Amino acid sequence: MKNILVYCEFEDGLIGDVSLELLSKGRKLANQLNCRLEAAIIGANLKGVEKQVFPYGTDVIYMAEDARLEHFLNLPHSAILQHIIRENNPQIVLFGATSVGRDIAPRVASALRCGLTADCTSLEIGDHYEKKSDTTYKDLLYQIRPAFGGNIVATIINPEMHPQMATVREGVMKKEIVDANFKGKIVKVETEKILNDTDFVVKIIERHLEKSKVNIKNSGIIIAGGYGVGSKENFNLLFELAALLGGEVGGSRAAVDAGYIEHERQIGQTGVTVRPKLYIACGISGAIQHTAGMNESAMIISINNDPHAPINQIADYVINGEIADVVPKMIKFYKKNSK
Amino acid sequence: MTKKLKIIVLAKQVPDTRNVGKDAMKADGTVNRAVLPAIFNPEDLNALEMALRVKDKNPNAEITVLTMGPGRAAEIIREGLYRGADRGFLLTDRKFAGSDTLATSYAISCAVKKLGEFDLIFGGRQAIDGDTAQVGPQAAEKLGIPQITYAEETLEVTNNSITVKRRLERGTETVKATFPVLITVTGSAADCRARNAKFVMKYKHARTISELADAAEDYIALKTKRPYLQIDELSVADVQADDTFLGLSGSPTKVKAIENVVFIAKDAKVLSNANEEIEELMKELIANHTIG
Numbered sequence: 178m179k180n181i182l183v184y185c186e187f188e189d190g191l192i193g194d195v196s197l198e199l200l201s202k203g204r205k206l207a208n209q210l211n212c213r214l215e216a217a218i219i220g221a222n223l224k225g226v227e228k229q230v231f232p233y234g235t236d237v238i239y240m241a242e243d244a245r246l247e248h249f250l251n252l253p254h255s256a257i258l259q260h261i262i263r264e265n266n267p268q269i270v271l272f273g274a275t276s277v278g279r280d281i282a283p284r285v286a287s288a289l290r291c292g293l294t295a296d297c298t299s300l301e302i303g304d305h306y307e308k309k310s311d312t313t314y315k316d317l318l319y320q321i322r323p324a325f326g327g328n329i330v331a332t333i334i335n336p337e338m339h340p341q342m343a344t345v346r347e348g349v350m351k352k353e354i355v356d357a358n359f360k361g362k363i364v365k366v367e368t369e370k371i372l373n374d375t376d377f378v379v380k381i382i383e384r385h386l387e388k389s390k391v392n393i394k395n396s397g398i399i400i401a402g403g404y405g406v407g408s409k410e411n412f413n414l415l416f417e418l419a420a421l422l423g424g425e426v427g428g429s430r431a432a433v434d435a436g437y438i439e440h441e442r443q444i445g446q447t448g449v450t451v452r453p454k455l456y457i458a459c460g461i462s463g464a465i466q467h468t469a470g471m472n473e474s475a476m477i478i479s480i481n482n483d484p485h486a487p488i489n490q491i492a493d494y495v496i497n498g499e500i501a502d503v504v505p506k507m508i509k510f511y512k513k514n515s516k
Numbered sequence: 517m518t519k520k521l522k523i524i525v526l527a528k529q530v531p532d533t534r535n536v537g538k539d540a541m542k543a544d545g546t547v548n549r550a551v552l553p554a555i556f557n558p559e560d561l562n563a564l565e566m567a568l569r570v571k572d573k574n575p576n577a578e579i580t581v582l583t584m585g586p587g588r589a590a591e592i593i594r595e596g597l598y599r600g601a602d603r604g605f606l607l608t609d610r611k612f613a614g615s616d617t618l619a620t621s622y623a624i625s626c627a628v629k630k631l632g633e634f635d636l637i638f639g640g641r642q643a644i645d646g647d648t649a650q651v652g653p654q655a656a657e658k659l660g661i662p663q664i665t666y667a668e669e670t671l672e673v674t675n676n677s678i679t680v681k682r683r684l685e686r687g688t689e690t691v692k693a694t695f696p697v698l699i700t701v702t703g704s705a706a707d708c709r710a711r712n713a714k715f716v717m718k719y720k721h722a723r724t725i726s727e728l729a730d731a732a733e734d735y736i737a738l739k740t741k742r743p744y745l746q747i748d749e750l751s752v753a754d755v756q757a758d759d760t761f762l763g764l765s766g767s768p769t770k771v772k773a774i775e776n777v778v779f780i781a782k783d784a785k786v787l788s789n790a791n792e793e794i795e796e797l798m799k800e801l802i803a804n805h806t807i808g
């Protein structure tokens with residue numbers, strides 16, 4: 178039986194959110210394919226970590242525990258993951274599109290000579306008919322992602338060379354516990370037999386990690402600004418509205434590239450995915466790479482001076498106007514009518 | 517340091533996706549690449565700068581720019597020479613068409629092997645036309661050397677090691693590696709220096725063989741006098757790559773379908789910027805507890 182494997186990120190005693198989200202998605206795919214959901218956990222001090230992972234319906238955990246693996250290091254982690262994949266032959270391997278996932282996944286895909294699709298926004302199972310060879314491939318992983326420029330979505334498949342690998346950004350999939358008491362099996366991986374001294378040629382000298390200050394992913398209200406905001410100073414208006422409504426400020430990639438706002442606040446395919454109850458898009462045109470990260474918002478208000486901006490099509494309210502004019506009015510009338 | 521450091525910079529010419537205007541879309545929904553300017557991939561410029569800074573401190577270091585692409589990608593090499601690189605190679609062949617990241621990294625690794633010994637390879641973390649960040653790590657794997665991704669700054673270079681600060685989601689990490697190593701550089705690293713007028717003078721006539729084919733006679737004479745004006749092209753045969761690992765046949769990923777996204781237009785309420793309309797909206801949002 179060919180199963181689904183999720184590479185789980187582990188740091189400071191915690192499995193990464195993105196990994197739990199992928200386990201949730203992996204469980205659904207495994208049900209559809211009638212196979213097992215498996216997790217690979219590599220690190221030091223893994224005692225009890227299974228309790229974080231089993232509730233998502235994980236049937237098997239491959240656990241590689243080694244004091245030398247406390248922090249992520251590309252070579253040893255890649256070597257162990259390759260070993261796990263070679264031994265168990267999964268049909269699908271999923272990674273978070275984080276600095277860790279995007280470091281290890283390509284290395285492993287290259288070593289195994291299999292395909293890898295970055296930043297998928299949706300994963301589905303489906304068949305594929307290849308005309309040239311008159312072959313039907315059953316139950317492939319459709320790796321769906323917005324494609325270069327414009328409003329295009331591409332479905333990528335790996336018909337021949339398996340496993341099929343994909344990375345997915347944090348927040349794209351929903352974290353869902355299947356059963357708090359679910360119990361799977363733990364398989365220990367013998368790291369000594371896999372690792373060599375040469376796997377440790379890159380050494381960590383120092384680390385300075387802090388909790389992220391910005392928390393747009395969990396904010397119920399998001400005021401997002403695009404290139405149309407025009408400057409870093411103009412973003413202050415958005416911060417003012419956000420502070421007033423108890424929300425956070427996000428931005429499009431064009432706004433990030435222009436230096437109006439920091440990268441941590443980028444929303445979209447290559448930024449954060451959000452599902453707030455209210456999303457106010459100010460001067461954002463609505464490219465697919467942006468809407469991929471916000472189109473599940475409960476309510477969308479678009480403020481744009483172009484009545485035909487694509488984002489207006491997914492908005493609940495469209496305000497035709499200038500940001501510099503509309504946002505101050507929102508602030509004013511909120512103050513006037515609240516409490 | 518006495519040793520002559522050998523540095524390779526991987527650079528790609530990309531369509532400027534940051535300026536995808538409305539005219540960049542064709543009626544059928546595909547991208548009209550012809551109207552997009554071709555630029556030096558931004559993070560590859562950061563990578564070039566990181567290499568140049570190593571050379572600043574080790575003046576006898578040699579920087580080679582390697583780019584894979586169509587004939588016009590020679591522009592990238594000239595741009596690299598104008599900013600301080602010593603030489604460049606254009607990896608170009610029809611057989612590369614349709615390559616995904618695995619096939620691309622294979623081709624690059626073959627070219628790097630062809631170029632001989634090296635200590636450091638720098639490349640951008642990712643290219644803006646795909647944002648995959650896969651080619652660097654995959655090339656490192658194919659070359660059997662370690663990788664350092666998300667590099668922001670070089671802290672120290674000795675004659676057999678480099679210490680680098682990485683920029684991660686939640687902070688920084690400093691790592692040290694011995695040569696050879698492949699390093700991918702993020703956009704938060706130092707911007708690339710401007711062109712140097714002296715190098716522009718020196719290299720403005722640098723051409724690949726294909727470009728020379730169209731050049732005037734006196735041009736060819738010029739090149740014979742100044743061999744550094746020749747930008748070498750490398751083909752699949754030159755780098756002894758195996759065809760089956762290239763192009764479509766060497767690419768595990770296939771595009772099954774490309775779809776235009778049709779937004780299912782919601783019944784949006786359209787408002788103007790009139791005071792009354794915005795006040796009405798704010799009242800409504802407060803009343804239904806969306807805000808407040």
Ligand SMILES: Cc1cc2nc3c(=O)[nH]c(=O)nc-3n(C[C@H](O)[C@H](O)[C@H](O)COP(=O)(O)OP(=O)(O)OC[C@H]3O[C@@H](n4cnc5c(N)ncnc54)[C@H](O)[C@@H]3O)c2cc1C
Pocket residue numbers: 324325326327402403404405406428429430431432443444445446447448449459460461462463464465466467470480481482483486498499500501533534536644645646647
């Ligand atoms: C591989 C890849 C990944 C990408 N990932 C992301 C991603 O994660 N997130 C993302 O956002 N983008 C991403 N992009 C970029 C995306 O394609 C768009 O280029 C980007 O979203 C555009 O940002 P924008 O809407 O702010 O700017 P523009 O498209 O320039 O739109 C500006 C809008 O502001 C309006 N406007 C201008 N002035 C005013 C004013 N005074 N008042 C009111 N309205 C005004 C205009 O009418 C227009 O609608 C990605 C692209 C690629 C190729």
